[in-house]
Amino acid sequence: MHLTITAASTALFSTWVFVENLGLLFDAGDGVSASLGQKGRKVRHVFVTHADRDHVCGLLQLHQLNAREGIPSIYYPKDCGSFPALKEFMGNFDPQSGPATWIGLLPGETIPLDKTHFIEVRSSEHVTSDNLIKALDYTVCAMRRTLKPELRGMDGAEIGMLRKQQGEDAVTEIQVERLLGYSGDAPKLNAERWAGVKVLIHEATFLEPETARRSHSNLPDVIAAAAQLQLEALVLIHFSARYNAEEIEHAIREHAAKAELRFPVFAVLPGQLCTDLLAAKPVWVPEG
Secondary structure, three states: OOOOEEEEEEOOOEEEEEEHHHOEEEOOOOOHHHHHHHHHHHOOEEEOOOOOHHHHOOHHHHHHHHOEOEEEEEEEEOOOOHHHHHHHHHHHHOOOOOOEEEEEEOOOOEEEOOOOEEEEEEEOOOOEEOOEEOOEEEEEEEEEEEEOHHHOOOOHHHHHHHHHHHOHHHOEEEEEEEEEEEOOOOOOOOOHHHOOEEEEEEEOOEOOHHHOOOOOOEHHHHHHHHOOOOOOEEEEEOOOOOOOHHHHHHHHHHHHHHHOOOOOEEEOOOOOEEOOHHHOOOOEOOOO
């Protein structure tokens, strides 16, 4: 599946990522509704990573314009009291719209999107508070049936007869693919955490390690950790507005070359709207 991704992300101001194929929105920063326009009606699932303003301030307008008969489902960290408060405020502020469905999540849960796709939920290190989990990250997974290894090479007619006699489970098995990882805000890229993911969307707020602070990642460390993964693409978001596009792209190419990255790197630059992101020109493409 080619994932059609629209995104905007500027650290401190607004972050959101829309996966159109799946009606899936990660975070809901300011401007998401204005940017998506009528496509906002396609949003059926909103997965919010944490309650920072730049990740939630677009929820009010998204809800006002598009909530209907329980759609969209808005998922959030269950331990974070900001979201029930926000739900109550929206109901009082705009009682004629919606309502959406609000669901608090805990790490380890899986949320179905459709018959073949689901979301894995995990705790994030971005926010820690008295053993409460107030930040999450998400992985989009797909289930597909494949022919059992021991039957490969068998005649098609024989396989068809076996299926007819014993059912689908006798000839195929379910495999899970980790299609897309979304970190939200994170103090670092943990390579083990994202093993097996095909496309990873990860923050890289700062270009230099010495300026990194407040539980955010820096580009050199993200690139170095990503080099341990077998990705099809890395998408970098949440850059600080202190950097311009030229500085960011130069830094990405410099560190990607140093790490000898074997996959393309895309960037959502501050103040820019990226449509069909994975079809755009990457900032970094490996030689050969």
